[in-house]
Amino acid sequence: MGNLTISNNLKGALFPLVCVILFLCSNTVFALSILQEDINDEYIEYSGIVVDSESGNALVFASLTVKTTNISTITNSDGQFLLKVPKSINDAVVIISYIGYDTKEISVSQLKQKDNRIELINSIIQLSEINLVLPADAKELVKTTLKRKGENNVNQPVLMTAFYRETIKKGRKNASLAEAIVNVYKQPYTSPKNDNIELFKARKSTDYSKLDTVALKLQGGPYNPLYIDLMKYPEYIFNKDLINLYRFSFEPSTTINGKPVYVVYFEQINSIVEPLYYGKLFIDSKTLALKSAIYNLNVENKELTSNLFVRKKPNNITVYPTNAAYRVDYREKNGKWYYGYANVQLTFKVKRKGKWFASNYSLTSEMAITDWKFNLNNEKLKNREKLKKSVVISDEASGFSDPEFWGAYNVIEPEKSIESAIEKIKKQLKKANKG
Template sequence: MFKKYGILLWLICLLVPGVRAQEAISVLQRPITISIDSSSVEDIIDQLVLENDLYFSYNPQILPQGLYSCHVEKKPLKSVLRQLLPAADYQIEVIDNQIIIKYIEKAPLRVSAQIIDRDNHEPVPYASVTIDGQSIGTITNSDGRFDLVIPQRLLDHDVLIGCLGYVEYRITPDSLKNVGQIDLKPVSYRLREVRVKPVEPEEIIARFRSHIVDNYTLTPQLMTTFYRETVRQDGKYMGVWEAVMEMLKSPYRGVRSDRVRFIKGRKSEFNRSYKDVKLKIQGGPYYITKLDVVKNLESFLDPQYEQIYRYKFEQPIVYNGRVAWVIRFSRKERVDYPCFNGYFLIDAESYALIMADFSLDNKSLKILGESFIKKQPHNVKTQPIRAEYKITYRELNGKWSFYMARTDVQFRVRNKENHQRSIFRSVSDMVVTQQYRFPRRARFGPSGIFRSNDIFTDFIGDYDPQFWENYNVIKPDEDLRNALKQNVDSTKNKNQ
């Protein structure tokens, strides 16, 4: 049960294998015959798929609206698609026999600001920054700062900024261009104003489980995500690895696993003088999707393990104008099974789980011990000393789904020969920057599929400051920006 969160680490001398690229064969010249009247573009594509054994990948929201008729006989597929998708507005390409349809966006608007608490003037980290009515967005970094890329077609939509315990803030893109700082107003909620008074926390948890099929998406969702790993040794950055990934999120009802695939990434490795030991994370993007404690019920939510935990209510808070129960949990005395401690939030009206923040306690770290470690040199002793996790969900069109996940793991490493000691810290963040229903009869992959035994850092190339183009990402905080700048300056000096 715990292995899915135990980020598997390799402490080895670093040898990076090459990754072969697969060649794609175009299918756009295949002769097509189709006859269909008064149908949506998505229905026409569905018929092409069924009758011609084709595979498409696209966001249904970008397709032309309205009804179309299509009658052709033995014409190239590209010609058929261009009747529906004008070249001025749509790009069509083929990767591994999968036809990718993309909308050609005009230059987007890029906005930046810092979010602070109105009362104490402290930064508000990990606040959501989204476009009203859309799934496009990002989150603030630990300094409360964000960058947001807004497509031209959505400039008439407000930007919404929200965080647990604060009043949601709404601002137009034009206004946001001229704002460097946004103050969020803290909000409190008195317990006596709550209409529903539960008897026991376990009752609320049981209602959460019984309402999963009502509250969470039951159709496959294609999510564009931004993923970042950082590793520090004794407080100094050793590297940063970033990627844009796609995740096929399976329905919350059923046993099918989520899948992730690599789109593009970059890396920068620091302090190259540390040559004796390198830390590599196995399956990082794959395992962080397993943090979804609603789809993969963790022990503190699972009725089979409920008896080993102690639950208690804390003061309710407000999220988007609605009351959320705060339930804290910890192991019961005399329990020797590995346990988490922490808290989670459940919406008092719908019983949806909004967020969970939890960690392995000291006893669990001792029990699990080296199960965190996949491989290490014979002269190195490794011990986990901290393992913290956080998962957040968001509501879109009345349904909740995975939004953000974070892992923070620390290890004590001792060299048996020279008795030198180091503290390694590995932090991974993933945020969903866009989400839409996975098209009917579409195929996910197989190109770039990330598996549990893959080493994330082996997938990606060198750091490029202009790499991300129009992707939304998590802005690096000041500490990481300084490390990146020092690394770039150091590289320039060596090359001069």
């Protein structure tokens, strides 16, 4: 059987506008001043990689948290991490966790400052111990999960407050950092209407000099992590036609927060040429609600994946993605599941004509819901209030504006988790929620 191609109609469904990257080039090097304290003297940086103890495979989005503090970070699309620990916590203990793996605790005194390799053990549940019987067919289980979104997920209009953060790096150097508080007008999970976003507060810290003469900008802003809500937007991956282009299989069951979940692995069938996704779905064994999804885009075909992401670039630049990783987590309240956290990590290789070496760029876009309430009156945003889906947050924000809102939290620290950032401005967030 020969290779199959996807029709143009399906291509439009596969990839929403939100993950388009805009490349700009200028002959002038722009340098914007960064309001940032020199905190290196107060912290010790620890870097390394988190891997599966048996296979050695990198674990993407593994969490590292300093015990009894709000200091934490997650691994990137290569399983690598950078964790800053205050020197004042000389007896700190780091907790490393990942869905489906045994949690590990390591004292910082055991860590080197570089090249740490942390191995986690897969916590396979013996089915006989928890009386968990696998469904007959993994694909049918996924279909059932998607069909049950009306009963398992919050199926009413909801007003959400969210914290959004976006980071662009060249190599390991931060070039553009942006943070925002946004209001999400979320539609019912069974509604065909798309969610809308209103920008409440935003700020940025940008230094284009670190990007040489090539500047990257991420188009879509908070819509990037919002549109990977698989239960709200399954059509981008698993619509009635696309779902037949995947192979589904069961992996050993595990637990999330002490409750057993089915683990379904999916990948595109071999005969499909165009890039599709591969990853894992974590499905509650009792309600069949989706609790989490961690997946990647197949980026083996450089030309096709470049066409998917690159909106504009100079003619003398060659660019293609080397990794595209996604994660979405759902939270439960009163028996209903809702979108809680999402993360998009993209890495690109950029080569300029006439240069021997290519540069590596990484972009991270993540959003966490801090509060939500039912939109009882079904309030709607006016067109002028809606954040455009083509927005570039680093252009929309204006430096470190509104210091009264951000308060003492006057340094953007991308290596810390988004939860840590939320903790630092929780009083301001409460005011935002009341507003």
